[in-house]
Amino acid sequence: MAVSVNRRYAMIGLVFLLPAIVVYLIFAVVPFFDNLILSFQEWNGFSARSFVGIRNYIDAFEDDIFRTAIKNSVFLGIFSSLISVIIGVLFAWLLLFVSRASGGLYRTILFSPSMIPAVITALIFSFVFEPEFGILNSVFRAVGLESMVHAWLTDQGTVMGCLLFVSAWKQVGLTMVLCFAGMQGIPFSLFEAAKLEGAGDWYIFRRIIAPLTSSFIQLSAIFALMSGLKIYDTVLALTNGGPGNYTMVMPMWIMKNTFSFNEYGFGAAMSVIFVVIVLIGEIAVKKLIKGDAYEF
Amino acid sequence: MSSDSNVFSSSRYIRIVAYIVLSISALVVLYPILFLVFTSLKDTNGFYTNPFLPTLDVHFENYPQAIQTGKLGLYFMNSVVVAVASVILTVIISVLGGYALGKMKIPGSELIILVFMTFNFIPGIAIYIPLYKMMANMRMLENIFSIILPYVAWQLPFSMYIFKKFFETIPSDLVESGRIDGCSEMQTFMKIVLPLVKPAIATVIVFTFINNWGELMWAQIVTSSSVALKTLPVGLLNFKTEMGVQWGPYAAGLCLVTIPLLVVFAYFQKYFIAGLTQGAVKG
Numbered sequence: 001m002a003v004s005v006n007r008r009y010a011m012i013g014l015v016f017l018l019p020a021i022v023v024y025l026i027f028a029v030v031p032f033f034d035n036l037i038l039s040f041q042e043w044n045g046f047s048a049r050s051f052v053g054i055r056n057y058i059d060a061f062e063d064d065i066f067r068t069a070i071k072n073s074v075f076l077g078i079f080s081s082l083i084s085v086i087i088g089v090l091f092a093w094l095l096l097f098v099s100r101a102s103g104g105l106y107r108t109i110l111f112s113p114s115m116i117p118a119v120i121t122a123l124i125f126s127f128v129f130e131p132e133f134g135i136l137n138s139v140f141r142a143v144g145l146e147s148m149v150h151a152w153l154t155d156q157g158t159v160m161g162c163l164l165f166v167s168a169w170k171q172v173g174l175t176m177v178l179c180f181a182g183m184q185g186i187p188f189s190l191f192e193a194a195k196l197e198g199a200g201d202w203y204i205f206r207r208i209i210a211p212l213t214s215s216f217i218q219l220s221a222i223f224a225l226m227s228g229l230k231i232y233d234t235v236l237a238l239t240n241g242g243p244g245n246y247t248m249v250m251p252m253w254i255m256k257n258t259f260s261f262n263e264y265g266f267g268a269a270m271s272v273i274f275v276v277i278v279l280i281g282e283i284a285v286k287k288l289i290k291g292d293a294y295e296f
Numbered sequence: 297m298s299s300d301s302n303v304f305s306s307s308r309y310i311r312i313v314a315y316i317v318l319s320i321s322a323l324v325v326l327y328p329i330l331f332l333v334f335t336s337l338k339d340t341n342g343f344y345t346n347p348f349l350p351t352l353d354v355h356f357e358n359y360p361q362a363i364q365t366g367k368l369g370l371y372f373m374n375s376v377v378v379a380v381a382s383v384i385l386t387v388i389i390s391v392l393g394g395y396a397l398g399k400m401k402i403p404g405s406e407l408i409i410l411v412f413m414t415f416n417f418i419p420g421i422a423i424y425i426p427l428y429k430m431m432a433n434m435r436m437l438e439n440i441f442s443i444i445l446p447y448v449a450w451q452l453p454f455s456m457y458i459f460k461k462f463f464e465t466i467p468s469d470l471v472e473s474g475r476i477d478g479c480s481e482m483q484t485f486m487k488i489v490l491p492l493v494k495p496a497i498a499t500v501i502v503f504t505f506i507n508n509w510g511e512l513m514w515a516q517i518v519t520s521s522s523v524a525l526k527t528l529p530v531g532l533l534n535f536k537t538e539m540g541v542q543w544g545p546y547a548a549g550l551c552l553v554t555i556p557l558l559v560v561f562a563y564f565q566k567y568f569i570a571g572l573t574q575g576a577v578k579g
Contacts, residue, residue, distance in 0.1 A: 006401050012481045013400030017408075020393035020452050027427065027449035028415055034426035045429065091321065094314035097304045102315070108562050109322040112329075115561040115568075117510025119529040120554055123536060124328050127335070127547070135331060138347055169325070177569050191304070201307050230419050233512045237533060251421045251513065258425050259517060271422040278419055 038268035045262050056269030065245045066270055069253040070277065075160070076231050076249070077281060080167040081224035087168070088175025089217060093205055095180050107180065111173035118170065122237035125166050129153050129238070154243045163247060166234055171227060175220040182216030183209055218291035225281050250274045329554065335547035343543050355544060362549035366538055370524075371531035372552075377440060378527055379509050382447040386504045387497060390452050394459020395485060399471055409460055412453035420450070420513055428517050440525055442518050447511065451504040458503075458571055462496035463489070499571035502564045509557070528553055 039056055041049040060066050091110065095103050113121060128135045129152040140148040152158050186209065194204050210217070232251040235241065241248040254274065258267030304311075334350045335343060336358055342351050363369050397405040427446065436442040466489065474484035512529040519526045535549055561568070 009400050009481070010402050013396035013402045016392040016396035016400065017402065019389045020456060023389060023445070023449045024412065024415075024452050027446045028418075028423055031423045031425075031427040031430065032415070032418060034430075035422050038426060091318065094310075094318055097307060097311045097314040098318065102318075106318045106322055108565065109326055110318075111565060112558055112562065113325060115506055115557060115565070116554055117512070117529055117557075119510065119512050119532055120550060123532060123550055124332055124554075126536070127331060127543075128328055133344070133347055133543075135328070135348070173325070177565075181569060201304070201310055226417070233510075233529070236512075251419065254421050255513070255517075259428075259520065264425060264429075268422075268425050271419070271425065274419055275422045278417060282417060 035268050036272060038265055039272045040269075041265045043264040045264050049265075052265065056266050057273070059266055060270045060273060065248055066250075066253055068245060069248040069250045070273075072160070072247060073229050073231065073250040073274075074277065076163060076167060077225050077228035079164055080171060080228035080231075081221055081285075083164070083168040084171035084175050084224045085217065085221050088172045088220060089179050089210075089213075091172065091176040092179035092183055093209060095176070096183060107177060111177050113170045113172075114174045114177075116170075118233035119237050121170050122166060122234040125162075125169075126153075126238060129162055153239050156243060156246055159239060159243070159247055163231075163235060163238065166238065167228055167231060170234075171224045175224060178220045178223075179213055179216050182213035186212050212294055214289060215291040215294075218285065218289040221285050221289055222282060225285055226278065229278055229281055250277075329558075332547050332550055332554070335543055336551045338544055340542065340544060358544040358548035359552065361542075362545040362552065365545065366535045366549050367523075367526075367531060368528075368535070368549055368552060371526055371528045374440070374525060375509060375528040378443050378447065379505055382444045382451070382508050383501055383504050385444070385448045386451045386455055387500055389448065390455035390500065391459050391490075391493065391497065392485075393452070394456045395463050395489060397456065398460040398463030399466070399468070399489075405460075409453075409457055413457060416450075416453040424514055424517055431518065437518060438522055438525070443515060443525065443527070446514060447504075447508045451507060454571075455500045455504060458496055458500055459493070462493060466492055495567070495570070498564070498567040502561070502567045503571050506561070506568070 038049065040051055040053060042052045042056070043049045091106075095106065098106065116124075131137060131149075131151045131154075134152075136152065137149045140146070150158050152162050190208055191204060194208060199207070230251060231249055232255075235247055235249050235252060239247045241252050245253075250270070251274070254267050254270045257263045257270065331348070335347075337354045337356070338346075338351060339353070339355045339358075342353050342355070396402055397409055402408070431437055431442045470488060470492075471484060474488045475481075479487065510529055511527075512533075515527045515530050516533075519530055532549065532553065536546065
């Protein structure tokens with residue numbers, strides 16, 4: 001009797017679940033596998049698709065611009081996540097020392113860039129880096145540091161640094177807020193006990209706070225790495241991959257080849273390589289930062 | 297946890313450092329946004345003579361000019377339609393799915409959500425290429441649902457995950473009591489379960505809204521041949537070239553998009569954070 005009742009609930013449950021499965025199959029799962037097949041084919045988008053084996057993959061690895069794009073995406077992924085995790089965790093820790101009211105204010109301000117669409121963030125920063133009247137150069141001129149004035153986004157020596165800064169500017173607040181939430185979950189008595197034993201603030205951070213918030217640090221590191229590896233909007237709006245193809249990133253080069261040059265198979269192959277790199281990144285973070293969750 | 301009387305307040309030296317570091321950082325975050333607001337209220341002359349600070353010589357005409365020249369009104373409406381429709385559909389579909397996975401004893405429900413979440417990490421571009429061609433073949437590219445439906449799909453894994461987690465915290469007795477009282481499964485869901493799930497709904501709304509409102513790549517691909525469907529992120533990208541060196545109207549356009557978002561989400565941020573934290577607290 002109980003079994004059949006459970007089975008009836010399970011059947012109704014499947015009906016409840018069906019819309020989600022159908023929609024996700026059509027708009028994510030099926031296209032993904034079709035993309036896998038397409039990566040072994042040649043297609044200009046109109047004629048018939050024909051199999052070419054692994055030629056698209058060979059072409060991809062022999063393509064200098066795609067190699068540059070991989071290097072740039074991985075660079076931005078690793079360094080923007082490193083910066084935003086280090087600064088974000090530091091900020092979260094510092095928030096423990098300020099009063100409640102000012103802490104709330106700091107959190108709201110520092111978190112706000114995470115809520116602005118990336119295109120808009122980038123367009124705002126085009127004001128900052130603009131060579132003639134941009135904020136950065138104007139500040140340097142105003143304080144007499146003419147030697148620091150740069151064409152920030154067209155100079156190869158500065159452009160990656162600028163992209164890194166914008167990407168971290170956007171990501172730090174999220175890391176901070178997540179890790180602060182984790183720190184708030186630590187029972188107070190632990191800190192008091194440590195203080196009574198004579199532990200310093202830095203010691204408490206290293207030995208109590210950091211280990212007990214590791215699952216939050218891991219999660220924010222994954223978020224930051226993903227947003228760096230998948231960065232597209234920011235680069236498009238600030239440099240469009242320039243100067244030349246110096247700041248080309250993976251999604252942008254795939255977009256260009258597919259939708260501008262009509263190389264659908266080649267684009268598909270590069271996007272499969274992109275997926276593999278993203279998955280490796282995710283696994284690497286999970287290996288590097290142990291995400292043990294604690295129940296208090 | 298209160299911070300006013302906590303164990304850390306005795307550390308005076310580090311308190312001062314904390315205030316200094318956080319204040320400077322807040323300024324670095326805030327100033328570009330303030331600069332945008334100042335610039336949006338200046339005419340060209342006012343900008344060149346005094347770029348950094350606000351002036352008393354206020355020019356509101358930049359705003360209507362930005363809306364007319366940049367077609368921002370049209371793009372704004374498109375974005376609103378896309379965001380509202382996709383958020384509503386996502387909530388309906390994922391609340392049902394999350395309930396099924398969290399409370400209805402479906403065999404393999406853990407595996408099902410794991411598959412969804414794994415797919416969620418796949419970069420969009422690995423899906424967009426065949427999807428675009430599929431939409432073109434189905435003659436859907438002139439239709440706003442070509443943006444809405446994929447947005448719904450791509451927000452489902454995380455939203456269902458949030459709902460599943462939430463439903464698991466609701467005692468089964470409550471659901472059972474509805475069933476025993478003779479409610480149908482749908483009545484139980486509507487009368488007993490749904491009222492309890494409001495905080496999770498708020499989280500999902502905020503989350504999906506932020507993601508869809510700012511989505512650029514798919515919107516760019518789908519609207520590449522039709523101006524009528526362009527959303528704000530796509531429109532703003534062209535806005536810069538259309539505005540040339542007119543800094544005032546350009547800044548006004550960016551303000552129109554940014555400021556309402558910041559005001560609304562400063563209010564909703566607790567739901568946003570609650571949703572994100574769900575991912576870190578396992579079990």
